[in-house]
Amino acid sequence: xxxxxxxxxxxxxxxxxxxxxxxxxxxxxxxxxxxxxxxxxxxxxxxxxxxxxxxxxxxxxxxxxxxxxxxxxxxxxxxxxxxxxxxxxxxxxxxxxxxxxxxxxxxxxxxxxxxxxxxxxxxxxxxxxxxxxxxxxxxxxxxxxxxxxxxxxxxxxxxxxxxxxxxxxxxxxxxxxxxxxxxxxxxxxxxxxxxxxxxxxxxxxxxxxxxxxxxxxxxxxxxxx
Amino acid sequence: xxxxxxxxxxxxxxxxxxxxxxxxxxxxxxxxxxxxxxxxxxxxxxxxxxxxxxxxxxxxxxxxxxxxxxxxxxxxxxxxxxxxxxxxxxxxxxxxxxxxxxxxxxxxxxxxxxxxxxxxxxxxxxxxxxxxxxxxxxxxxxxxxxxxxxxxxxxxxxxxxxxxxxxxxxxxxxxxxxxxxxxxxxxxxxxxxxxxxxxxxxxxxxxxxxxxxxxxxxxxxxxxxxxxxxxxxxxxxxxxxxxxxxxxxxxxxxxxxxxxxxxxxxxxxxxxxxxxxxxxxxxx
Numbered sequence: 465x466x467x468x469x470x471x472x473x474x475x476x477x478x479x480x481x482x483x484x485x486x487x488x489x490x491x492x493x494x495x496x497x498x499x500x501x502x503x504x505x506x507x508x509x510x511x512x513x514x515x516x517x518x519x520x521x522x523x524x525x526x527x528x529x530x531x532x533x534x535x536x537x538x539x540x541x542x543x544x545x546x547x548x549x550x551x552x553x554x555x556x557x558x559x560x561x562x563x564x565x566x567x568x569x570x571x572x573x574x575x576x577x578x579x580x581x582x583x584x585x586x587x588x589x590x591x592x593x594x595x596x597x598x599x600x601x602x603x604x605x606x607x608x609x610x611x612x613x614x615x616x617x618x619x620x621x622x623x624x625x626x627x628x629x630x631x632x633x634x635x636x637x638x639x640x641x642x643x644x645x646x647x648x649x650x651x652x653x654x655x656x657x658x659x660x661x662x663x664x665x666x667x668x669x670x671x672x673x674x675x676x677x678x679x680x681x682x683x684x685x686x687x688x689x
Numbered sequence: 690x691x692x693x694x695x696x697x698x699x700x701x702x703x704x705x706x707x708x709x710x711x712x713x714x715x716x717x718x719x720x721x722x723x724x725x726x727x728x729x730x731x732x733x734x735x736x737x738x739x740x741x742x743x744x745x746x747x748x749x750x751x752x753x754x755x756x757x758x759x760x761x762x763x764x765x766x767x768x769x770x771x772x773x774x775x776x777x778x779x780x781x782x783x784x785x786x787x788x789x790x791x792x793x794x795x796x797x798x799x800x801x802x803x804x805x806x807x808x809x810x811x812x813x814x815x816x817x818x819x820x821x822x823x824x825x826x827x828x829x830x831x832x833x834x835x836x837x838x839x840x841x842x843x844x845x846x847x848x849x850x851x852x853x854x855x856x857x858x859x860x861x862x863x864x865x866x867x868x869x870x871x872x873x874x875x876x877x878x879x880x881x882x883x884x885x886x887x888x889x890x891x892x893x894x895x896x897x898x899x900x901x902x903x904x905x906x907x908x909x910x911x912x913x914x915x916x917x918x919x920x921x922x923x924x925x926x927x928x929x930x931x932x933x934x935x936x937x938x939x940x941x942x943x944x945x946x947x948x949x950x951x952x953x954x955x956x957x958x959x960x961x962x963x964x965x966x967x968x969x970x971x972x973x
Contacts, residue, residue, distance in 0.1 A: 467731075
């Protein structure tokens, strides 16, 4: 947290967690899709479900998918704008178990037929956490360029990824490792201070034992799913 | 990020700089932003606060219909010169309502420090600027002072109603505004800390008990008490009244009170006003 997080942010009300955080979840999803979204089935969990309507959480999620920022005065009109732009959306309740009370699951379809399944949580003060992408653990904030690598749990993959980052002069801000079990599927979630060049992402994708590479950039919309 | 107001006072004294400069210097260095650019970003925040007041629409109602048009009523009474609390406090009250009603009605505000408490700091600062005709630059310096106080509260305790109850939101906003007003009146670092301490002390223990879990009832009107409390705290500090408990210890007390609060009165909408028969009725 810095001084600007305390004094701000500038945002459309009424709630940093239920409104601004919801816009940010939509923004990250839109960037991960990196193409026009034509259908969004949105499932609300916990407090998002209980008080979401009164807080405009539904409008905020759709606004985020349309690429609006947290201070866009058009957030309250997002449903109308979505219809005009050909984004078909729906809302349903869901029970995501132990997930954070302010969570939503979004099933998205892009104009090329591409699909994306994201679970995101608004964890307070407008901060978010992207918990899952396409059913796999993710766990990142969306504040930094983020590299998510799903790989087989074998020796050397962490070294391959971190050497590539060193080679490209990219500094690691945070790094998390998980695995389903010894020798099973593993996940690396790496937040970085600099953007990672696209050719480096492409190179990673072709390595033996790497199952999937997802890159999220908080700046320009780009991804390599 | 400073971890105590005591440290900020120490830096001011050692380096011979103003309270706001100590805060700017530290954050600009932490974020690796030049001071000029840092000041410009803070200016954007202040201008957005003024806009959040200007853009008030008396005809809007919140989604639930519980909030809307309150500031207009105060404005009318103020124009008729009928307010018991006088014109300056009248302006503070009106602006606190204008900005926090706007928040409830999905308009653009500055979450300073949170969306629910967004009316307090602009109500105090913009009213002061209108009354004394100060430049925006001077007001931005005051906003630094408020931010530094908020930062220490965030570091030592919390700014979140879900963690610390309403004292962490309206109480913190009130402490931030009190320090900023004190600075504008020419208060030194010690007086600024006393103003912040007295403002927060007055609101310790305040529950976060929103009806239907929405940032409407009682949040909008609590912005008024936070803003007015900032004015009286700043006046007390300028008169030489000191907080017997130092500001940093008041903040620690806020944290420990928040920890002891039942989750029912920490933004869940299950206790306090939300659990009253009328509160429950309003949910329907």
